[in-house]
Amino acid sequence: MDNKDITINIQESSCPETTMIITDAYQAQVQTLSQKEGWVLQQATVISKDDVFLKTISGESDAIKLLLKAVNNRTVERNYFKLYCEMLDSSIAEEEFDKLIELNENDYIVSETDEPNDNQIKMAFRLSEHIKGVNSLNDFTALFSFNAKKIEALLEKNYE
């Protein structure tokens, strides 16, 4: 393959503590598996601290966990408003509404008890830029179940 025709893309990784390197750009070769249509062998060398890169591509990263938490908390909020609507249109009695909330609090009220570290808070901020309906600190802490005091402590530290 003529090296002049090779286009090499180098992307700065958004995965923490990982650098992606393509070794020796001028001699890099792209091999294509012709046996299966659409399958392409891609080669790269990755330098990563501990297992950070492997955890990222396997879905064990903090980002994935935060997003799963956010989805579940949105479901909890939706459950509450659905139940409230049922009470308003008299599908269920007010006493039944109060009882359901009291007995199944985790299904209807978001808990904000998690104490994240600084990196998790910063990652959550970055994720929240792309999530709808995060307009206030309360929206942010409810989305990721963060304890508001921890966020305020981080702010005080950054103000010093």
Added chain:
Amino acid sequence: MSKFINIGDTIEAEHANACVRKLEWKGPRKHPITNECMMLYESNRNSNVEIVKVYAGEIKKGTEHFHRNMGDILEADSISIYVDSTRREKSDVKEGVSARHGAQLIDIRKRSISTIKYPLHNLFKCLGLGSSVDIVKTIK
């Protein structure tokens, strides 16, 4: 009777009157300090909350710094109001409260805790976070 305008200032009242440009009902939440399940409302423009009946109940641990005097007012853009209730509060819309805009008036007749919160966009700036940009270099 005092006016509070700083971030973190909190008032606790048996009855309170709130005047806000826009109030959003956020649903039930656990109060971050008392851990009680309360109904949360948020205002985001030209808001004030005033104590009209003093809270005379038990002062819980962690709430000693709350202001509880008659006539104490919180004034800010972003106020979080926690109401000890399981039902949504009703508000009246009144036009001409300021020279240009109307406002929502809410008479809260349940125990409430109101706090001036950090605006979220300020938090981004404080932590030095902006829009993330992926850098792709192409070498030929």
